[in-house]
Amino acid sequence: MRFEFDQKDWTNIAEGEKDCYLLTNGLGGYSSLSVIGAAARGDQALLMSAKKAPNVRMHLVTNIFENLVIDGKEHILTSQRMKLGTDYEGFRYLERFVYDDFDENAPVWTFQVDGVTITKHLLMLHDENTVALKYEINNPIGKAAAFELTPLLRFTSKKENFDTSQKIEEYKIEPCSIDTKANLPDRSYCITGGDIQLYLTTNANLHVQEPCLFGEMYFSQDERDGRVSIGNAFRNCVMQVQLSAKNDIYIIFSTECYDDWNAQTLYERFEQQNKDRKEQLLAQADLSSELGQQLVLSADAYVVRRESTDGMSIIAGYPFFEDWGRDTMISLAGATMVTRRFEECKSILRTFAKYVKNGLLPNLFPEGGENPMYNSADAPLLFVNAVYEYMEYSKDTAFKDEILPVLEQIIDAYKNGTDFHINMDSDGLVMAGTDLEQLTWMDVRVGDFLPTPRHGKPVEINAYWYSALMIMYELTQNAAYMELAAKVKDSFQEKFWNKEEQCLKDVLSGGMDENQIRCNQIWALTMPFTMLPVEKEASIIRKVKDELYTTVGLRTLAKEDPDFHRVYIGPMEERDRAYHQGTVWAYPLGAYYRACIKYARKCTNIADKERIRAELTQEFDALTAWLKEGCVSQIAEIYDGETPTVSRGCFAQAWSVAELLRAVYDFENM
Numbered sequence: 001m002r003f004e005f006d007q008k009d010w011t012n013i014a015e016g017e018k019d020c021y022l023l024t025n026g027l028g029g030y031s032s033l034s035v036i037g038a039a040a041r042g043d044q045a046l047l048m049s050a051k052k053a054p055n056v057r058m059h060l061v062t063n064i065f066e067n068l069v070i071d072g073k074e075h076i077l078t079s080q081r082m083k084l085g086t087d088y089e090g091f092r093y094l095e096r097f098v099y100d101d102f103d104e105n106a107p108v109w110t111f112q113v114d115g116v117t118i119t120k121h122l123l124m125l126h127d128e129n130t131v132a133l134k135y136e137i138n139n140p141i142g143k144a145a146a147f148e149l150t151p152l153l154r155f156t157s158k159k160e161n162f163d164t165s166q167k168i169e170e171y172k173i174e175p176c177s178i179d180t181k182a183n184l185p186d187r188s189y190c191i192t193g194g195d196i197q198l199y200l201t202t203n204a205n206l207h208v209q210e211p212c213l214f215g216e217m218y219f220s221q222d223e224r225d226g227r228v229s230i231g232n233a234f235r236n237c238v239m240q241v242q243l244s245a246k247n248d249i250y251i252i253f254s255t256e257c258y259d260d261w262n263a264q265t266l267y268e269r270f271e272q273q274n275k276d277r278k279e280q281l282l283a284q285a286d287l288s289s290e291l292g293q294q295l296v297l298s299a300d301a302y303v304v305r306r307e308s309t310d311g312m313s314i315i316a317g318y319p320f321f322e323d324w325g326r327d328t329m330i331s332l333a334g335a336t337m338v339t340r341r342f343e344e345c346k347s348i349l350r351t352f353a354k355y356v357k358n359g360l361l362p363n364l365f366p367e368g369g370e371n372p373m374y375n376s377a378d379a380p381l382l383f384v385n386a387v388y389e390y391m392e393y394s395k396d397t398a399f400k401d402e403i404l405p406v407l408e409q410i411i412d413a414y415k416n417g418t419d420f421h422i423n424m425d426s427d428g429l430v431m432a433g434t435d436l437e438q439l440t441w442m443d444v445r446v447g448d449f450l451p452t453p454r455h456g457k458p459v460e461i462n463a464y465w466y467s468a469l470m471i472m473y474e475l476t477q478n479a480a481y482m483e484l485a486a487k488v489k490d491s492f493q494e495k496f497w498n499k500e501e502q503c504l505k506d507v508l509s510g511g512m513d514e515n516q517i518r519c520n521q522i523w524a525l526t527m528p529f530t531m532l533p534v535e536k537e538a539s540i541i542r543k544v545k546d547e548l549y550t551t552v553g554l555r556t557l558a559k560e561d562p563d564f565h566r567v568y569i570g571p572m573e574e575r576d577r578a579y580h581q582g583t584v585w586a587y588p589l590g591a592y593y594r595a596c597i598k599y600a601r602k603c604t605n606i607a608d609k610e611r612i613r614a615e616l617t618q619e620f621d622a623l624t625a626w627l628k629e630g631c632v633s634q635i636a637e638i639y640d641g642e643t644p645t646v647s648r649g650c651f652a653q654a655w656s657v658a659e660l661l662r663a664v665y666d667f668e669n670m
Contacts, residue, residue, distance in 0.1 A: 001294040001624070002100040003632045005035050010091045013038070013081055017220055020044065021099055021107045022631050022652050023124035023131075024301040028054025028315055031124050031131050035632070036091040037109060038079040039063060040221040042231045043319035046122075047253050048158060049129035051196075054304040054315050055322045055365075057158040060198050061253050062233040064133070065150040065214070066090065068113050070143050075113045083216035083230050099632040101278065101297045106134075106271075107632075115141050116243070125270045126277055127305075130254035132267045137247040145243040149204065149251065152214050152233040155193040161228055168211040168234040173200075176257070188261040191236070202251045203263045204239035211236040225648075226571035285339040288668060291620055295661035298633050299335045302654035303344055308365065311351035312344045314658075317637055317650030325352060325363040326441055327655055329382035330587065333389055334658025338665040342394040349387060353406045356380070359413020360422075377422050377432035377439035380410045381464035388471040388528055400475055411472055414465065415484075428487035429495070429508070430465045431457045442520075442556070442580040446573050451563075452580045456509035462492055463524040463531070470529035489531045496524075497536070503543040517547050517558035519588040525595035534602050541595055550644050551622040552635070553586040553656075559642065566642040568649070582641030583648070590659025593619070597666045616667055623660065635660060 010016030016036035023031040027050035034040050039062055047061040065088075066077035077090035096110040106123040117138040124131050139145055154162050155171060171193040188201040200206075214233045223229035241249055250263035258266060278297060285296040306313040306323065314335055316327035328348060336345035355362045355372055361379040362372035384407050391399055414430055417423035420439055422432040433439045433455040440461065442452040466488045473481035496504045504521035505514050522544055524530060525537050532540075548555040557564050557580070565578035593616060600612040623635075629647060630636045635656035636647030 001290055001627065001633065002098065002103065003628050005097040007095065009097075010036050010094065013079060013087055013089060013091060014220060016079060016091045017081070018646065019629065020631050020651060022301060022318055022634055023107075023122070024318070025050065025124050025128060025130070026126050026300075026304055027129065028057055028304050029124075029129050030301075030318055031122065032319060032631075033063065034079075035097040036079040036094055037063070037077075038081065038091075039217060039219065039231075040081075041219050041319065042161065042222055042228060043158065044219075045154070047129070047131045047198075048319075049255055053307045054313060058196060059154045059156050059158050059160075060129075060196070060255075061131070062152040062154050062214075062217075062231075064251070065152055065235070067148040067150075068111075068116065068118065068145065069148065070114050070116060070145045072144075077111050077113070077118065081218040081220060083218045085215070101294060101633060106274075115139075115143060116145060118147075123267075123270055123274055125254075125273065128254065128256055130252065130256060130270070132253075132270050133249075133251045134267055135247075135249040135251075137241075137243055137249065139243050139245055139247070142245055143243075147204075147241045147243060147247075147249065149239040149249070150235050151200070151237065151253075152235055153191065153198075154231075154233050155196055155198075162232045164213060164216075164232050168213065168236070171211060171234070171236060173208050173236050188258075189237070190257075197255065197257075199254050199257050200237075200252070201254075201258070201261045201263050201266065202239050202249070204241045204249050204251070206237055206239045208237050209235065224569065226575065281339065284341070287338075287665060289620075289664060291623060292661065292664040292668060294627065294633060295334075295657060295664060296339055298627075298635075298657045299331075299339065299654075299661050301634070301652065302331060302657070303335055303341065306351060306365070309351045309354065312347040313351060313365075314348065314654050316655070317653040318631075320650050321653075323365060325361040325379035326376050326382070328352070329361075329379050329386050331654040331658035332386045333393075334590070334660070334662035334665075335654065337389060337393040338662055340393075342390070342396065345390050345394070346396070346399065349383070349390060349403065352383060353403060356406050356409060358418045359410045360418060360420075375420060375437065375439060375443075377420065377430070377458075377461055378441065378464060381414070381461065381468050384410055384468040384471055385464060385528060388474070392528075404475060407468075407472065407475070411468065411481075425457070427491040427495070428484060429457045429462050429491050431455075431508075432461060440520075444576045444579045446576050451577050452513075454507045454509070454513070456507050456511075456514075457495075458507045458520065459496055459504050460520045460523040462488065462496070463527055466492065466531055467527035467529040485529075492524075492531050501543065502539045504540060516561055516563070517543065519544065519548050519554040519556055519585070519592075522554070522588055522591045522595055525598065526591045534599065537595070537599050537602075541592075541599060544592055544595075549589075549592065550584050550639070551619065552589065552626045552639055552644050553584040554588040554592060555582050555584050555641050556580045557582040557641070564641065567640045568638060569640075578641070579638075584639040584641055584644045586635045586637070586639070586653065586656035587659045590656075590661075590663040593660075593663035594666050597663070597670055600670065613670065620664065620667065 017040035029050035068075040079091045106121040109120040111118040119136040121134040191198045313323040314328040360374040363376035364373040469485035506518040547558040564582040631651035634652035637649035637653040
């Protein structure tokens, strides 16, 4: 898809900061700035590298300060809000920003300044901490002009604020090679800070300068969310080019040291590698719709290598999150199965299988010698379902013998009881959690207060449980699994049905939260094996559509509920209280669409089928606008509950993209 922005999208700097791009490298590293090229968050950077994939990340290059000098007059192309003094408003020269995964190999900015046109391309290389820029400069009148480019460096861990007291003079920049074979002034330099080395190559003339601070930048999106909103960077060199009628300037930042330091050759090689990789991903997935193809490329951002386990994983979201068990299991089908990335899918399943403990999956992997965290009641059951779906998609039936002992361990743990008060009750249903334990995806804790405790028997956990039992029967033909599944089904149908609301109860707890209208019931309709008659499925779909549906996600709580929160904004405590209390989440929308599609397949009435198809066509069309809002080509984590207009939380979320991609896949195969 082609996403194009122009000057009406940045009438002022605040408007230009609202939307951003995201490039990733399959290691957890990324490049992300706003569409006007500004850093609106402390976690936005031109090069956020992965020191140890995927979660140990280093903020190396914040941005490049761009200054075009024409007839002695400076025209600063950089946009950046500052804490004190004058903001840099280069967006006033910016005519267009284009992001097109299909026709372009990079985001592209086009500036017009006094008859000089500058087109900037940016790309990030897969499986390396490398970004490459190309500036195409057209100076048709031949004005006396020079272009100055100053890297703004940080050299801190991703989570660390830049300490202005640190000794920036200790960051050394030294030439490391000169390409004597090519008739180009290409130079490569190594910038060293601590144990980090950043290599810079360019065909511009680079001049080393005394290191100095850039100045305190103001991050408006962080202030909006109650985060630290001030940051700094330093500079120690400048690249300069005296302009002729036409110039191409190349700049490459990398943690890799290349033998060939011809900047143009490297850029063109990287460009071709990216193009070939995208074509391979699209051919492999073989989706026909433009929306489906875009989501295939968008979902690629989250599939990452995990160094500590020597396997693959799925990063939950950018720029804040790491790879978590629950998010990975939910995202797995969309990111790897429908895209036919089966080897990566199996690697992820094997990675998590290694760490099963007491029948539970790690919800958070260890870093730096810490122990995994296992506080998730849904991830293990989702793992069982994901294994089955993997074998269904890939036809890799041989995987059963390898993985079956792990599945049996999970089922036995739930039947007999395991950590965090997870156990099967006498009615066959699974209960989980007590006190301050938060074990479902609605897991916020504010001090000693749980906004959504959900202790008892959550609806989606028991939907996963039934499906897992049926899967075990399918894999083993052990009648005991079928018998237990039948018991669960009877108990579920008897105890979860809310006659008054004609939908499912959210959690069997005996409390006021039992009958709250929440989106969790939708997963009872989408698992490989489900329990409800078709007329009740239709009733649930209507209830979800009427009470919870928006074009970008499902509300986590009906608007009429007294616990409903209208917006998600402010300090963390205030945001956490709203997180699952009405806030719109994108990823359940994929399940809603899939529930509609599964229901349509069961319909005997042709008119009903066609009505559902027509509604889904319109609703998928509405998603295109959301792919342009926030992070271009991505879907965010959350949106305000009352009126979703702008993205909140992570601007790019794995399960949001993956679940919608899965729904599009099902729709194309409806």
